[in-house]
Amino acid sequence: MSLLEIKNLHASVNGNEILKGIDLTVNPGEVHSIMGPNGSGKSTLAQVLARRESYEVTAGSITFEGKDLLEMKPEDAACEGLFMAFQYPVEIPGISNAYFLRAALNAVLKYRGQDEMDAIDFLPLLKEKMRMLEMDERFLNRPVNEGFSGGEKKRNEIVQMAVLEPKLAVLDETDSGLDIDALKIVAKGVNAMRNKNRAMVLVTHYQRLLDYIVPDFVHVLVNGRIVKSGGPELALELEEKGYSWTEPELAGKR
Amino acid sequence: MITATQAPEKYLEIFDQLNKRTSAVQPLWLQSLREDAFARFSETGFPTTHDEDWRFTNVGAVASTPFELAGHDAVSREQLEPFGASQFDCCLVFVNGLFSQELSAVPVLPKGLTVGSLAAQLKNDPASVEQHLGQYLNTQRDAFAALNTSLIEDGVYVYVPRGVVVETPIYVLYVTVPGAAPTMNHPRNLIVVHENSQVTVVEDYVSLGEGITFSNAVTELVAGDNANVSHYMIVREGEQAYNFSTLRIQQGRHANVATHSLLLSGALVRNNVHPVLAGEGSECLINGLFMANGRQHMDNYMLVEHASPHCNSRQFYNGILNGQSHGVFHGRIIVHKDAQKTDAKQTNRNLLLSDDAQIDTKPQLEIYADDVKCTHGATIGQFDDNALFYLRSRGLAEAAARHVLLLAFANECLDRMNSPQIREHLEKLVVSGMPEASYSGVRLAEGAERNWEEVG
Numbered sequence: 172m173s174l175l176e177i178k179n180l181h182a183s184v185n186g187n188e189i190l191k192g193i194d195l196t197v198n199p200g201e202v203h204s205i206m207g208p209n210g211s212g213k214s215t216l217a218q219v220l221a222r223r224e225s226y227e228v229t230a231g232s233i234t235f236e237g238k239d240l241l242e243m244k245p246e247d248a249a250c251e252g253l254f255m256a257f258q259y260p261v262e263i264p265g266i267s268n269a270y271f272l273r274a275a276l277n278a279v280l281k282y283r284g285q286d287e288m289d290a291i292d293f294l295p296l297l298k299e300k301m302r303m304l305e306m307d308e309r310f311l312n313r314p315v316n317e318g319f320s321g322g323e324k325k326r327n328e329i330v331q332m333a334v335l336e337p338k339l340a341v342l343d344e345t346d347s348g349l350d351i352d353a354l355k356i357v358a359k360g361v362n363a364m365r366n367k368n369r370a371m372v373l374v375t376h377y378q379r380l381l382d383y384i385v386p387d388f389v390h391v392l393v394n395g396r397i398v399k400s401g402g403p404e405l406a407l408e409l410e411e412k413g414y415s416w417t418e419p420e421l422a423g424k425r
Numbered sequence: 426m427i428t429a430t431q432a433p434e435k436y437l438e439i440f441d442q443l444n445k446r447t448s449a450v451q452p453l454w455l456q457s458l459r460e461d462a463f464a465r466f467s468e469t470g471f472p473t474t475h476d477e478d479w480r481f482t483n484v485g486a487v488a489s490t491p492f493e494l495a496g497h498d499a500v501s502r503e504q505l506e507p508f509g510a511s512q513f514d515c516c517l518v519f520v521n522g523l524f525s526q527e528l529s530a531v532p533v534l535p536k537g538l539t540v541g542s543l544a545a546q547l548k549n550d551p552a553s554v555e556q557h558l559g560q561y562l563n564t565q566r567d568a569f570a571a572l573n574t575s576l577i578e579d580g581v582y583v584y585v586p587r588g589v590v591v592e593t594p595i596y597v598l599y600v601t602v603p604g605a606a607p608t609m610n611h612p613r614n615l616i617v618v619h620e621n622s623q624v625t626v627v628e629d630y631v632s633l634g635e636g637i638t639f640s641n642a643v644t645e646l647v648a649g650d651n652a653n654v655s656h657y658m659i660v661r662e663g664e665q666a667y668n669f670s671t672l673r674i675q676q677g678r679h680a681n682v683a684t685h686s687l688l689l690s691g692a693l694v695r696n697n698v699h700p701v702l703a704g705e706g707s708e709c710l711i712n713g714l715f716m717a718n719g720r721q722h723m724d725n726y727m728l729v730e731h732a733s734p735h736c737n738s739r740q741f742y743n744g745i746l747n748g749q750s751h752g753v754f755h756g757r758i759i760v761h762k763d764a765q766k767t768d769a770k771q772t773n774r775n776l777l778l779s780d781d782a783q784i785d786t787k788p789q790l791e792i793y794a795d796d797v798k799c800t801h802g803a804t805i806g807q808f809d810d811n812a813l814f815y816l817r818s819r820g821l822a823e824a825a826a827r828h829v830l831l832l833a834f835a836n837e838c839l840d841r842m843n844s845p846q847i848r849e850h851l852e853k854l855v856v857s858g859m860p861e862a863s864y865s866g867v868r869l870a871e872g873a874e875r876n877w878e879e880v881g
Contacts, residue, residue, distance in 0.1 A: 221818050249820040261815040265833030265840070274829060275819035282820065314833075331819065 172237055173198050174339055174370050175220075180231035182219050188229070189215040191395035197339065200367040204381055204406065205374045207392035208414040213374045214258060216392070217343040220372075221255040222248045235339070249275075250282035252338035256328035256345050263315040268327065271315045272297060272334050279335055300333040304360045322353035329360040340364070341372045346380035358383030378410035436466070436572070439494055443576055450544075452551040455577065458559045462574035469568050478566075481753040481785040482695060482724040487667050492639050494576070495521035495608035500600060500633060502528060508631050509850060513596035515540065520600045522610030522640075523579050532593065537586035540595055543615055544579040553584065557617055561645050561675045567697070569669045573611045573643040580613035580642070585622040587649075594625040594847060601662060603636020614644040618652040620677075625655040625844055630670070632663035642670040648680035650704060656682065657847060660696070661689040661854065664719070671697040678704035678733075685842055686713035686742075687851055688723050689858045699728040702736035702764075713742040714838040716858055717750030717782075724753035727771075731764040731797075738768075743838050744775040745831065746782035756801060757789040764794045771801040776808070776834055831859055 175197040182190040189212045197203055207213050219226045220233070222245040233240040235251060243251065263271065269290075277287040288296075298308060304326045316324050325345050332340050342361070346354055361371070361384050373386060381389070381403065389405040390397045393414065399405065440463050448456065471488040472479040500520050502511075505528065510516050517540065518528035524542030531540055539546065547554055564571035581597045599612055618624055630640055640662065648654045662668050668691045674682055688694050700709045715723045729738045744752040754773040775784045788801040808830055816826035835855045842848040 221814075223814060244823070245814060245817040246820050246822050246826075249818055255818055257815065257818075261809075261811045263812055263815070263830070263833055265836035266829060271816075271819075271829070274821060274825070275816075278820035278822065278825065335819065 174236060175372075176232075176234045178232045180216075180219070180233060181229045182215055183227045183229055184215065184225065189395055190219070192231070193392075193395075193397060195390065195397065197370045197372060199338070199370055201388065202365065202371045202373065202384065202386045203388045203390065204386040205372060205390050205392050206376070206378070206406065206409060209376065211392045212395040213376070213392055214343055217255060217258075217341050217372075217374050220248075220253065220341050221245060246278070249335075250279050254332050254335055254337035254340045256325070256332060256340065256342045258344040258347065260316050260324040260328055262317045262319075264317045266315055267312045268315050269294065269297060269311045272331060275331070276334055297330075297334060300330050303333060303363060304330050305356050306330060321348045322350065325349060325357055326353065326360070329357055333360065333364060338368065339370045339372070341374065343374045344376060345373070346375055346377060354380065355383060378406045381406045435491060436463075440575055443494065443578065447578065450548060452547065452555070454555050455547065455551070455558070459575045459577055462559075462564045462571045465564050466568055466571040466575055469571070471568055478726065478755070481751075481755070482693070482722065484693070486693070487639055490607050490637060490639070492607045492609035495602065495604065495610045495638070497521070497523060498602040500525070500528065500602060504633060505598065505600065508598060508629070509853070510596050510598040510629060512850070513594055513627075513846075515593045516596045516598060517541070517581055518598045518600060519579065519581070519612060521602055521608070522599070522612045535589050535591065538589055538591060539582065539584040541582055542579055543582040543613060546582040554582070554615065557645060557647055558613075558615055559645075561647070561701070562643060562671070562673045567671065569641050569695070570643055570671050573613060573641050573671070576611040577613045578611070580615065580644075581626075581628075582614070583616040583618075583624065583626060585618045585624050587619040588621045590622065591624040594627055594844060596627045597629065599628065599630045599640070599642070601630070601632045601638045601640055601666065603632060603634055603638050603663065603665070605636075607637040607639070609639035609641065612640070612642040614642065616644065616646040616654070616656075618647065618654050619649040621651050622649070623653040625657075625847070627657040627659070627847060629659040629661070630668055631661055632666050635663045635665055637665045638663070639667045640669065644670070644672045646672065646674045646682070648674065648676045648682050650677040651679045652677065652681070654680070654682045655844065656684040657842070657851070658684065658686040658696070659689070659851070659854070660687070660691055660694050661858070662691045664690070664692060666691045667693045669695045672699065674698075674700035674709065676700060676702050676704055676707040676709065679706045680704055681708045683710040683712065683841075683843075685838070686715070686725070687854065688713070688715035688717075688725075689854060690718070690721065691723070692721060694721070694723045695726065696724065697726045697728070699730070700738070701730040701732055702738060703732045705733045706735045707733065708737045709739070710841065711738065711740040711742075712838055712841045714745075714835055714855070715742070715752060716745045716835075716855070717747065717752055719748045719750060721748075721750045723750070725755065727754075727756045729756075729758045729769060731758070731760045731767040731769060734763065734765045734767070736764065736767055738770070740771040740773075741838065741841065742773045743834055744773070744784055745778065745834065746775065746784055747778040749779070749781040750783070752782075752784040754784070754786045754803070755789065756787070758791070758799060758801075760790075760792040760794050760797050760799065762793045765796045767794060767797040767799070769797070769799045773803040774834070774837075775803070775805045776831070777805065778807070828859065832856065835859075
């Protein structure tokens with residue numbers, strides 16, 4: 172059984188149809204990259220997967236391990252093993268990173284019927300993951316994302332992913348705004364988590380990320396539809412030619 | 426209809442009663458201080474909403490209720506146990522405003538330090554009290570302060586001599602015991618901290634049972650040069666309790682005072698905080714959290730006076746309003762002519778958890794110096810949908826995510842408290858008082874969130 176199965180997905184935001192029939196199958200262990208120009212629907216797809224309620228699914232289906240994802244609340248999807256690294260991580264003043272992450276992990280553990288972790292057991296785990304992302308320990312007690320730089324926020328997302336160990340991670344433009352050093356650190360963290368059971372969907376505008384996290388499949392999303400799929404070489408082609416060739420209408424205007 | 430001038434008449438009888446009881450024990454200067462204050466109160470009466478300082482708070486119910494002075498009441502240690510005050514080594518208990526020796530525990534204290542009852546101090550050494558009592562409070566402009574002064578009988582007395590660091594927090598529990606008929610009490614506290622000294626005082630106002638009561642406390646806090654004082658104010662009285670308090674702080678040179686308020690319950694709560702930064706280079710932190718439910722009304726009136734150069738004040742008040750409750754934050758800052766290089770900041774943030782909850786927030790800056798930095802900002806909003814979604818996307822159920830966000834909001838205030846023991850105690854009170862949000866999920870007008878910041 173595939174991990175994620177998207178069939179003929181149509182989705183709207185405020186009555187505007189953004190996704191116009193997406194089909195995508197992701198199996199355990201695979202890394203897929205979804206690329207496309209701004210406004211093509213990449214982030215909408217990521218938000219729909221994370222179950223954001225303001226995105227309305229008008230047709231089609233999504234199953235996650237055979238279960239109907241569209242019936243799940245965001246927290247249920249998370250507990251089932253779906254993780255989204257946000258393009259714009261939210262700042263939550265007043266709650267420390269450590270408290271937040273332990274609350275999250277315990278919610279997931281509880282959902283799975285496993286024992287919750289106390290602070291004493293949790294702290295070494297979190298520290299280890301933070302070291303992997305080269306984050307200073309002072310971030311443990313800092314309020315969630317508050318006053319973090321763009322790069323620190325993105326690294327913090329990957330720390331969260333490392334703690335929660337999802338089956339499917341959706342990375343929404345995790346590379347945007349990162350300098351090359353931060354990008355390498357993030358990529359190292361993501362690569363360390365690749366294994367035969369875990370799948371990833373990298374949503375990105377730039378091919379640069381794929382130099383460091385090499386995907387198994389690349390899909391090009393234009394105007395709410397996947398117009399082309401291929402291997403990692405497709406990303407290089409995009410880098411060279413830009414996006415215009417993928418869209419016959421756009422190409423014709425050249 | 427009750428008018429402002431009618432109400433105080435019945436208080437004359439009460440004033441006379443108290444005079445009979447205290448004339449033998451109270452010194453003459455105190456009697457005249459009380460008489461002057463009573464004359465003032467008789468003249469002004471209770472304020473009405475036409476008074477700018479009381480625009481958002483109607484005290485008609487207090488003015489029209491025939492309160493009697495509450496007397497001694499038998500209270501046992503076991504009855505007080507749930508309030509959690511006994512975990513503090515130094516804990517003084519006042520029942521209906523009167524000191525209870527048998528319920529209090531005062532450990533061995535550094536030499537020269539006095540912690541006890543004002544009534545006792547007035548008996549033992551009235552001159553030490555005369556120097557400060559009523560010297561800072563303005564009874565002209567506040568009827569409640571005038572009423573309190575006219576009915577002075579007892580309260581906590583803390584005296585810290587020069588150069589003494591008091592490590593143990595001084596916890597003062599004020600227990601109101603409602604009677605069959607409405608009762609009132611008027612605790613009067615005096616905290617004098619001399620040069621280079623340090624102390625922490627907690628005032629905690631609680632009710633033992635339900636009934637109509639009126640607590641009207643005044644605290645005068647004098648922080649000498651370079652003194653460091655932490656003050657905490659907890660109000661968690663009953664559902665039919667009217668709780669009024671005025672904290673008047675007088676700061677010397679480089680004195681550093683932090684006052685933290687936590688308002689958790691009461692039918693009507695009015696929290697006046699009035700620091701005067703009189704000495705050059707003094708600093709004041711005014712930190713507060715108010716959580717109102719049901720039909721509770723909580724009014725925070727801040728008056729921060731900068732009277733000397735190079736002083737720094739920080740006001741942070743967070744409000745959580747649920748049900749049909751009404752919150753008020755009135756933040757007034759006065760920068761006097763000579764107070765150059767003043768740095769004053771004020772922030773009031775409010776969370777409305779229900780469609781019927783209401784907040785009035787009003788900054789008021791009066792600046793008479795020309796080289797100052799004053800900023801103020803206020804926000805009124807509901808749960809941040811992005812933050813809720815973020816938490817839920819990490820596995821927290823919606824109710825848990827709301828709880829975390831409420832705790833986060835409260836933590837902004839709790840994190841400014843530097844005593845771990847008190848902070849932990851207060852955090853427990855906050856968590857147990859946390860409302861289950863009855864938010865309907867329907868956003869009010871998009872313009873419900875306001876933001877402003879000004880530099881003057």
